[in-house]
Amino acid sequence: MKKLYITAVCFLAAMLPLLHSCNDGNRVTEQIPTGPVNINIDLNLPTYMNLSNPGSHGYFDGGVKGVVIIHDYDDTWYAFERGCAFEPLSTCSKIWVDSVNIQLRCGTPTSTGFQPCCSSKFTYAGFPLEGEARGRLARYQIQRNGNAIMVFN
Numbered sequence: 001m002k003k004l005y006i007t008a009v010c011f012l013a014a015m016l017p018l019l020h021s022c023n024d025g026n027r028v029t030e031q032i033p034t035g036p037v038n039i040n041i042d043l044n045l046p047t048y049m050n051l052s053n054p055g056s057h058g059y060f061d062g063g064v065k066g067v068v069i070i071h072d073y074d075d076t077w078y079a080f081e082r083g084c085a086f087e088p089l090s091t092c093s094k095i096w097v098d099s100v101n102i103q104l105r106c107g108t109p110t111s112t113g114f115q116p117c118c119s120s121k122f123t124y125a126g127f128p129l130e131g132e133a134r135g136r137l138a139r140y141q142i143q144r145n146g147n148a149i150m151v152f153n
Helices: 002-021
Strands: 038-042 056-060 067-071 077-081 095-098 103-110 113-122 128-130 141-145 148-152
Touching (some): 038 067, 067 095, 077 141, 095 113
Antiparallel strands (some): 067 077, 095 103
């Protein structure tokens, strides 16, 4: 009886990590490299006025592959590293906003359409919708104070 108990406990201990990994609510950012970011945006400037509108976005220098800032339709602001959660160091692995389908995609826009790097797609909040990516996008800190946006890490 003692052997059966020990075998059952060992089996459950071995299976616990597998059960935990199946819970989509516990998805975490995979090892997406991030770099130094210190972006200050004045929404009063003509260059950035479009970011005042919910549903808008902008691409900025910083981090490893750049930073995408999203002003979501619910007036929430996000700032992400542009490396995809699936193979973030691949040369084609770069996040782009698909404003028609209201999602983020991994790949490269071309003159003839969009060339995906993988089939990963993400919500505007950075969580995976489908594809190979199992984790969310790497986020940078973002603060809004009046018409000033600050993105940093």
